[in-house]
Amino acid sequence: MLTKLWNNLKKMKLLDVIILVILFVASFIPHGIYAYQLSRIGDDINIVATVSIDGQEVYRTPLDGSTHEEFTLHPADHQYNIIEVDGERIRNREDNSPDQIGVRRGWISQPGETAVVLPHKLIVAVHAEDASGQEINPRELKDDDEQAEQDDIIIPN
Secondary structure (H helix, E strand, C coil): CHHHHHHHHHCCCHHHHHHHHHHHHHCCHHHHHHHHHHHCCCCCCEEEEEEEECCEEEEEEECCCCCEEEEEECCCCCCCEEEEEECCCEEEEEECCCCCHHHHHCCECCCCCEEEEHHHCEEEEEEEECCCCCEECHHHCCCHHHHHHHHCCCCCC
8 A cells, every 4th residue: 555655656746746735834824814813812802602593692691711501592393402601611512403513513712613503593603892892803903013003194184
């Protein structure tokens, strides 16, 4: 088997290797962008979890370490979801959907993460809010340097 692999590797040209390396490196770009956005969220930001059924918010809690609870939601007849909040994380612990995708998603705790149960039209989402309760999009946050540049702009009359 190794000889077969070695023979196939010998057939590769330089451009094939370059393309593979570029694709491999490019596959990590989304992870880097997400980590950068998370690093820009400050200490004065609140992390909040929401649970929505069919687009209507039915539950909201801050993920600040103080909430530990478990509750059951019934999106429709013969449907149930058991949601568990454990301090700074939340999950869909159990439901009766056929594929169990929302259950297999596990714990979520970072802004932008979601757990979705399509048959029940249930979405568990984590997002960041400022002190006034407005949702914050990490892409819209400004670095200190960018803020300083904007403060220095003088518009002549």
